[in-house]
Amino acid sequence: MANIISDETMEYVGILAKLELSEEEKEQAKSDMGKMLDYIDKLNELDTSNVEPMSHVFPVNNVFREDVVTNGDDRENILKNAPGVKEGAFKVPKTVE
């Protein structure tokens, strides 16, 4: 494996993804990520200087909606998925910037 993921990188990625991993899981993730980066390195061996970057796998573009309201009030159903409900709102742990 050419790419070695450091403990710091693992820590940082964990914070970004909001994941708490056990030591064992961290080792596994480090090895998985290393392998992924190796694969990317392999792809990078190809000369793509004359290839347009692909931004979508389907050769489709311009899929639009007209600006017409068709959704009504579906609050009851939407709130069924909420962790908690208060006054018609999703209730979550206090979050202040």
Place this chain on the structure above:
Amino acid sequence: MAKQYETVIGLEVHVELATKTKIFCSCSTEFGGAPNTHTCPVCTGMPGSLPVLNKQVVEYAIAVGLATNCSITQYCKFDRKNYFYPDNPQNYQISQLYLPICRNGGVEIDTPAGKKTIGIHEIHMEEDAGKLIHDEWEDCSLVDFNRSGVPLIEIVSEPDMRSAEEVIAYLDKLRLIIQYLGASDCKLNEGSMRADVNLSVREVGAKEFGTRTEMKNLNSFKAIARAIEGERARQIELLEEGKEVVQETRRWDDNKEYSYAMRSKEDAQDYRYFPDPDLVPIMISDEWIERIKAAQPELRTEKLERYKKEFDIPDYDAEILTSSKKMADLFEATTELCKKPKKVSNWLMVETLRLMKENDMEADDLSFSPENLAKLIELVDAGTINSSVAKEVFEVIFKEDIDPNKYVEEKGLKAVNDEGALRATIEEVIANNPQSVEDYHNGKEKAIGFLVGQTMKAMQGKANPGMVNKILKELL
């Protein structure tokens, strides 16, 4: 000698577009609904839901780009900006990083030193987040996703501004352009236009920029001006003390007139953007751009010139009348009805501005109808009411948009054009004020003014002043 500092300012302006539906779903964008009543699986980020782009959002973005001299990115796409926050249900915001829809534009502003162009780096389309309400009682936060998915454009300027005045002039220019296009109502106090200020200071003559901070929570032009002054002073003080400015986001508290560093989210600003695989690219053809160009409504400068030419309105008045879309619309609609542009302009320039100032109102707050102003102008022209009564009636129109015809009838405000009645009253006034009559005959022209006043008082202000004058002179 003390060091001289220069302020360098760039702006990120978010504008809520005036579409009926959200950017990626058919939920209403209407403001003020009960929490979560304008939501669906897409704008609450339910797994498996798929966004579909609102065509009108693209058209508004192109229109704003064209009106701000940008080049349109004819192949553009959406990217995901990843971060965790409860107001962001998908854990990513759909935005544009790599290929924003408009680039390399600019608008011209007036400064005391002459015209100056403020560059626009880019304009991109994105979705708004939901709203968090903090519940002190239960120590929790409540999330309302009605605003989640409301379409925004973010207009990113170059760091071309050097003072609060330039910032206000630039914002005002953007606001007028966008309002005239009908792409947004751009109300700072209601959040449909929001400005984040990036500010740094450097010694005059320095080539490198200083470290900048970003200020948020600015919801009026006055707050923006104060925040710029406050932050400039804070940064200069740090530098003078030999300290460093820290690159951070600060929240302006307009009551305390001070900005506070926002607690940085525990993670660094690493948004890991990548193309959104749920949305296909947008191809904007030359024809499409041409169609939008052709449909572009008259903008401020064109309107101003037209008012001067078509209606013979003086320069200054035309400036004021076109200084907001609302005022210009009122002027045109009223003129259309009564065909008396000069009189309409006069009512807007004098009484309307006076009442706006007295009530601390913006043009957007005006609520009277062109129909009622036109009727009032007709009443004065026909001599049905005199001009001082008209001013009183206008105050009521201004406040409550009443029908002046009915109001004048009900309140008995019609001018007395009955010469017989007027003559009788004047004879009485003359008999009761021998001193003034004598003064008049002794050459004191002013004395007649007093007699006119007495007559108007006796007639409860409803006499036709021209007639009063004429009869008075005749009888004297």
